[in-house]
Each structure stands twice: as C-alpha cells, then as structure tokens.
Amino acid sequence: MPLSSPSPYLTRHTRPQRPERRLVCFPHAGGAASFFRPWSRYAGPSVELVAAQYPGRENRFREALIPEMDSLASAIADELLALPPLPTVFFGHSMGAAVAYETLGRLQQAGGAVHITRLCVSGRSPDGAAAPALRTDEEVVEAVRSLGGTQAAVFDDPDLRELLLPVIRNDYHLIDAYRRRTDVPLLRADVHALTGDRDPQVSPDEAARWSAVTSGAFTLTVLEGDHFYLVPAVERVARIAMEPAQPLPV
Template sequence: MNRAPVNPLNAIVTHRRPAAPALRLVCFPHAGGSAGFFRGWSRHLAPDVELVAVQYPGRETRFTEPLVPRMADLADSLTAPLAGLAPVPTVFLGHSMGAAVAHETLLRLEAAGVTHVRRLCVSGRAADTPARPVPLTDDEIVTTVAALGGTSAEVWEDPDLREMLLPIIRNDYHLIDAYGCDPAAPPLKAGVLALTGDADPRVTPAGARAWSARTGGPFDCRVLPGDHFYLVPHAATVARLATAPF
C-alpha cells in the first residue's frame, strides 16, 4: 500500500474542549492502540477539563500515513503539535508503550522551555524496562498481546482483521522493544504518578516505583486491582488520580 507522508498536524485528537479549560489531559495509547481508546473518558472528568489524545501514524484518522518504527522519531513528531497547544495546566497520561512515548515527548518539551505540563502519569510500564535484543516474531507478538488482554483471540482468527492489525502491532512492539531510556536523560521538572495493576504480568509495584528516579518533582505510585489493562474497568479512578490538584 502506498501511504502518504507523516503529517504531525494530525497527531492530536480532541475528545472534549470546554470553552475555558482549567486543565488539559493528554492521553498516549498503548502499542497497537489509538486515540479512540480514550474517547469515553470525558464522562470521568470534571466539566472544565479538556480531553485530547495522541494519534500515532498508521491508524484511525492517520491510517494512510506510514508507521513510525523508532521511538526518537515518534517523540520528535509529537513535540511540535503538543507545544502548539494553548499553555493551560496539562497532565500527560500514557499507558504501556504510551508511558514511554509520553516521557520521551515531555523530555523534549521541557528541553524546549515548556513549563505548563505539570504531571506525567505512567501506567502499565516499569521505569527500567530493558531493550529486547531480538525482536519478537509475529506469532510471539500475537501470543503476547492475547496474554495481556489487549486484543481478543477471536480477532487473530479472522484473516482479514489479522492482516489489518498485525502490521500496526508489529511496528509498535518492535519500536518499544528496541527502546531504552537514555540513562543520561535529565529528571523531569513535572511530577510523576506511576500506576499499575496488582496482577500485571509485566510490571511489579517495585518497577512502577522506580519512576521516582525520573523526576525532580513530586512522585506517587498507586497499585490498582487488575492485570495489564486494569485501567479499562478503573478508568474513572485513573482519570481522578491523573487530574487531582497538583
């Protein structure tokens, strides 16, 4: 398929825009995920909270754009669109791969002088997750995704759905598996809230608490009931914690 060039202007999807927002919540999806994952979160937020989500290339409204296979390129492409938003107090919330994308993007924004992002919420990802030296095969990716609960097994049994979804998920898994946070990266000025499920097979509470080393601001860690996608049944709680007063 011939796809259009990357257009970072399409990177932000606004799910709700109050007339005079007091706070903005910016959500970063998991591997294989899209901005639509957070569409229903408006009902969990105060009326004056703006809700936007990042749309990675290659899915939903950016389906015709090429997938981005490197973390640095993805974070670079999101920095300018997010810097261009009105400077209201802002919280970044990223789940799983999205936690790393949000962290890398915020490092770039702070380096550029952006100060209105007050909190980074990292969900479902340990701070010190090492890079994977050998990429997963397609079958290993499907097995992993099914085990984490992100996509039902029935989807992979449908040849058309598998053909449509697998390139996106493969790209994202290879991207995040090849990524390791630069140990020389400066600590964030924004505070960090780390969230994980108590039955997440990939993230222990200790791994979540290790995010404390990534910030010079306030830090908190909360463990909620559930597996890697604990935030689906606990969306209201996660939204409340993310947007609590600074």
C-alpha cells in the same frame, strides 16, 4: 483557549469553551486515540481531554508507521509546543508511558514544559521488560494475548488480524528497540505511576522505579487487575489522571 488548529497527532475528546486544564493521553502498543474517548464522561467542564494519535491507525490509517521512538516523541512534542499553554497532565499506558516520558523530556529541553505539572505512567517500568531483539508475527500475537484486555480478540478474526497486525508489529518493534537514556536531566514534573497487581509485565516494585526520573514528587498506585487493569477501573484511573495538579515551583 481550546485546542484551535487541527493536528493529525492530537485528537480532542472534549471541547470546553474556557478550558482551565489539559490532559494529554498516550496509547499503548497497537492502541489509538479512541481508547481514551470513554474518559470524556469523567472530564469536568473545564478539562480539555486530548489523545495522541500515532500514524497508521484510525483516521491516520493510510499514513506510514513510525518505527522508532525518537521520531515519534519529537513529532508529538512539536505539536504540543504549538498549543496554547494550560496546566497539563500527561497520561501514558504501557508503550504510551515511554512515549509520554520521552515527549515530556523533549518539551522540557525546548523550554516548553513549564505548564506540564504531572506525568502519569501506567503499566510500565522506566526501562521496560526484557524482550527479544526481533519478534516474529506469532511472537507478537502471543505477547498481546498474554497481556489480556480486549485487543487480543482481534486475532480471532483473520481480516482484522491482517489489518491490524502491521500496526501492532511496528509498535512492538519500536518499544523493544527503545532504551531510556540515563544521562538526561531529571523531569521537573511530579510523577504518578500506576499498575495492576497482576500485570505480567511490571511489578509494583518495578513501577516504583519511576521515582528516579524526577526531582518532583512521586506517587505509586497499585490497582486490582492485569496489564489492562485500567479498562474495568476506567473511572478511577481517569479521575486520578484528571486531578488538579499543583503548579510547578518557580
């Protein structure tokens, strides 16, 4: 069955009549569901491509931002629990990797993760990089610029800066305050970590630490590029994420 009921937290980029697999994508800090719209061109006819839409952006522009991880991951998990079951892969980039991990943990705790076969985590280590407890607006801007990608260009336009800075500031404060719990059960899903070889936030060795969060198989892929390596490598990354996964052992 395709995604049937509209959800503010879930944006559907493909609408297969008879979906056989689902890919759920989680955007980076300041990002939105539309970041993953180009991936639809690489989805096969049976892949349902869904992206999480955090409050405060695009069609949810007027909604209150969510300032902490627990509420955000719990809200997305509740929406995913309501979907018809399909073999599912999660893909999260940067902050989205942490949101995807936390969402999957909540689904597993609720008994609703049996169809999620793989977690793809991109541009982040399990515990993130050390960050100041509270960033000024200029520190947030500088942090975004340091990562490369097209997002930094919004700060060159005063109107866009005023419009988008509150969202980016919120997300940076959310992820800066987030601490992964180490006393939770291991994931059962396989984990595939991806990173750019020149990412200033995470080295390949740091990305490899995701192997410790799962009892399943682990894979590490290092591609050429910076923190937003996945923009020029969109086809390869999308196809990696959409690879059919093996079902979980019973």
